[in-house]
Amino acid sequence: MGSKSSDIIIAVMGVTGSGKSTFISQLTGQEVPIGHGLRSLTAITTVYKYCHPVYGNIHIIDTPGFDDTVTSDTDVLKNIAAFMSESYKKGTLLTGVVYMHKITDNRVSGSSQRSINMFKKLCGDDSFKHVVLTTSMWGEGDADAATINRETELKEDKRFWGLMQSGGSKVMRQMHGLTTLQIQRELVEENRDLEETSAGQEVGRELLKERMKMLQEVEDLKKDHENALLAKDSENAEKFRKDKQEMESKLQKAEEAQKALRIDLEQLLREKTEEYEIKQKELRDQMAQADHLATKRGKELEKLNKDLKQSKITYQELRREFAADLRRQEELERKVEKSKSRKKLLKALIPSMFGVGIIGLGIATANPLLMMSGGALVSGAAAGGAGGIS
DSSP: OOOOTTSEEEEEEEBTTSSHHHHHHHHHOSOOOOOOSSSOSOOSOEEEEEEETTTEEEEEEEOOOBSOSSSOHHHHHHHHHHHHHHHHHTTOOBSEEEEEEETTOSSOOHHHHHHHHHHHHHHOGGGGGGEEEEEEOGGGSOOOHHHHHHHHHHHHOTTTTHHHHHTTOBSSOOOSOOBOOHHHIIIIISOOOGGGSHHHHHHHHHHHHHHHHHHHHHHHHHHHHHHHHHTTOHHHHHHHHHHHHHHHHHHHHHHHHHHHTOOOHHHHHHHHHHHHHHHHHHHHHHHHHHHHHHHHHHHHHHHHHHHHHHHHHHHHHHHHHHHHHHHHHHHHHHHHHHHHHHHHHHHHHHHHHTTOEEEETTEEEEOHHHHHHOOOOOOOOOTTOOOOOO
16 A cells, blocks of 8 residues: 555444445445445455545555454454554554444444454554544434433443543544554564454454353253263254254364464465465456456457448348349330230231232132231232232
């Protein structure tokens, strides 16, 4: 992320579904993918930049949300830690942090409470004055007494925002002052492993609590399974066996998540860099595929236009040939009609030829030759009176 020292850099954090992406979209005027389910679309930290007419360049950092259905809190923390520490090493300091919370939640859930605790540890007491605490989704309900009471509880109760409020956090947006988050100092300056940071320890405590709870459930299911076998209750025995296997699988994932916290800054950056490079390669491949498809479609369209042009030429030629054939047909029909007319005329003339002959020497005879040939009758008179056919 290239930025000047005068640029404003703001990180937006909160649980999945708290309205971070909507807030950033409204703030920057840019399209930000918004997830309407429990699965977060912000799997990797993303930066959005826009230019404010008064404040200049503003960079908004969209961070992955805690309490995601797909990504564990450990992976979320690793993503945020990698980004923050790398930007800190490059001299990029935050102007402030916006923390999002849904005002529509009737109470602060266990996941929201864990997220708030991790956020406090991630920032550190010294950075509270650079934190803006934001409640979202007011438009989904009236600002009734119950809603106002929830907001008041958030701001005053030290389990929630009370401690940050007393440390200087504001509800409105903070536009000045640079801050270094506690997790940045711990990872970069103090060279701690992720699990040794305050935020990492908070995640570790939650993971440990989950593991202890799961271990107890596995032990209970094991006893239930053994008792069902002794009672020859095969149906319940099978159920307890499957439940135990499922809980053991969850326990294994929790143990792997806790082990994943045991990572130093160099390894963390290397791991996240590899992930980013994979994502970038996938994006480049998708873009190359899209370019190839666009080129292919362009060639197909060019061929289609050429074929269409050729089709127009062929169609015009066919029309001309058809018109010529039509003219020839009409000419032939006219000739046939003339032939028929001549035949009709001859047919009408032939009967009138009978009785017409040669008159000479007082003898009248029919002239078959005249009837057959349709020739003209020629009469002539000479001295002494004679007639004939020529």
